[in-house]
Amino acid sequence: MSNLEDLYREIILDHYRSPRNRGELPTPPAHQVEGFNPLCGDEITVYIDVSDGVLQDIKIAGHGCSISQSSASLMSAAVKGKPVSDVHATIDSFKRLMTVHESQLDDQVEPEPVDLRKLGELAALQGVVKFPVRIKCATLAWNTLTQGLSELNA
Numbered sequence: 001m002s003n004l005e006d007l008y009r010e011i012i013l014d015h016y017r018s019p020r021n022r023g024e025l026p027t028p029p030a031h032q033v034e035g036f037n038p039l040c041g042d043e044i045t046v047y048i049d050v051s052d053g054v055l056q057d058i059k060i061a062g063h064g065c066s067i068s069q070s071s072a073s074l075m076s077a078a079v080k081g082k083p084v085s086d087v088h089a090t091i092d093s094f095k096r097l098m099t100v101h102e103s104q105l106d107d108q109v110e111p112e113p114v115d116l117r118k119l120g121e122l123a124a125l126q127g128v129v130k131f132p133v134r135i136k137c138a139t140l141a142w143n144t145l146t147q148g149l150s151e152l153n154a
């Protein structure tokens with residue numbers, strides 16, 4: 001298990017040090033939405049370009065802890081260029097990963113199985129849920145993206 005945890009730590013650090021899709025998109029045509037996690041001071045700005053039912057491009061700006069920034073980078077890599085329906089499915093899977101572990105901590109029950117293979121590198125963030133206060137760091141970018149898609153009715 002420690003080897004897997006080392007791999008996950010490496011993925012998170014890699015995305016923190018070399019964030020993917022970092023920057024801004026011109027608005028319009030892109031849509032800009034901001035997220036803030038007051039518990040940790042994380043700030044995220046997500047720029048999304050949606051057309052023809054596809055998330056054509058995504059850029060991330062902002063600053064914060066390694067978990068919030070690497071989660072945003074991992075998210076951008078996972079959803080860029082994907083149909084909006086796939087983006088929603090990925091958001092749901094990721095949030096379930098976080099929620100499942102949250103309930104596991106609360107109730108000491110066996111978690112629902114989550115297909116980590118479908119999540120790819122996103123699975124690296126599952127270790128975050130051992131530290132419940134960090135879950136808001138990990139989900140910040142995702143909640144911000146969800147808000148953006150909602151504002152676009154996408």
Ligand code: ZN
Pocket residue numbers: 037040041042064065066067068137
């Ligand atoms: Zn944070």
